[in-house]
Amino acid sequence: MEITTGWYLVLGALLFVIGGTGLLIRRNPLVMLMCVELMLNGVNLTFVAFAQRLNDIGGQTVVFFVLVVAAAEVVVGLGLVVAILRRQPGTTADDLSALKG
Amino acid sequence: MVDPIVFFIASAICLTGAFGVILARNPVHSALMLVMTLFGIAVQFVAQEAHFLAAVQVIVYAGAIVVLFLFVIMLLGVDKAQNLELSILPVQRWAALTFGAGSLAVLTAFIVNVREPVTGAESVGGIATGSENVRLLARSLFSDYVYAFELTSLLLVIAVIGAVVLARKPKDTEMVSSDSERSI
Known part of the structure; x- marks a missing residue:
């Protein structure tokens, strides 16, 4: 059998949906950030599959930028988590409603 | 293949x-x-x-x-x-699972139904293998996407400054807490 682009798209969709579901059901802010990474990786896989299929390097360039943005997002997100958990140890995403004004 | x-x-x-x-x-x-x-x-x-x-x-x-x-x-x-069972909103878990199953079904049905998901024309630039792949990626990055590349450097600087500012131990809150301890 032949592995076509569709197989990679289905795998990317699976990773994206698993990450999104995890983001909704988990309460630990650190695990929620990891789920965002899962979603980004699903999309990366889709980009690389299209780059291969269309014989275009642009898809791989976009993945490069996604990596940079993911690194920046994790740095700022973890900074926020450290700042919040230092104030209120053992807090979960449900307890963070104090920011709603 | x-x-x-x-x-x-x-x-x-x-x-x-x-x-x-x-x-x-x-x-x-x-x-x-x-x-x-x-x-x-x-x-x-x-x-x-x-x-x-x-x-x-x-x-x-x-x-x-x-x-x-x-x-x-x-x-x-x-x-x-x-504890994964501990949940303030029990309905949220079912809503999340429904969302996951629904979006997965839509995406998979779409990809499987559309026999050929790619409709665009193939690029002429190519996506060579081996070290040629790195060369093509670098050429694309430093010619077509050079402004985006410069902007990512700005983004990284902002992220570093933001992380330092956020994770620094806040001085004023320390003073407040020590003041309140003294008053107690």
Whole structure:
């Protein structure tokens, strides 16, 4: 059998949906950030599959930028988590409603 | 063409890791499962001739981002097991599962139904393999996308400054707490 682009798209969709579901059901802010990474990786896989299929390097360039943005997002997100958990140890995403004004 | 055995083994690794991330009770286990998924995706990248991205995936994601996660987990001491059943909104879990199943069904049905998901014309630039792949990626990055590249450097500087400002121990709150202790 032949592995076509569709197989990679289905795998990317699976990773994206698993990450999104995890983001909704988990309460630990650190695990929620990891789920965002899962979603980004699903999309990366889709980009690389299209780059291969269309014989275009642009898809791989976009993945490069996604990596940079993911690194920046994790740095700022973890900074926020450290700042919040230092104030209120053992807090979960449900307890963070104090920011709603 | 991609070997089906490679694809299915790497997919199994990816999906096992992904389920591990969202189902593990201990955040440390979640982080290690994330490493597993990232390695599986790196294998998929190699299978699709994206060698540079596979290397960067291992170095940046598994080497830097997950280590940062583990570092924060250890620093804050939140590596205690979390009770997954404990939920303030029990309906949220079912809503999330419905969302997941629904969007997966829509996406998969779309991809499977559309026999040929790619409708655009093929590029003439090419996506050469081996070291030629790195050269093409660099040429694209430093010619077509050079402004975006410069903007990412700005983004990284902002992220570093933001992380330092956010994670710094706030001086004024310390003073407030010591004042309140004194008054008590």
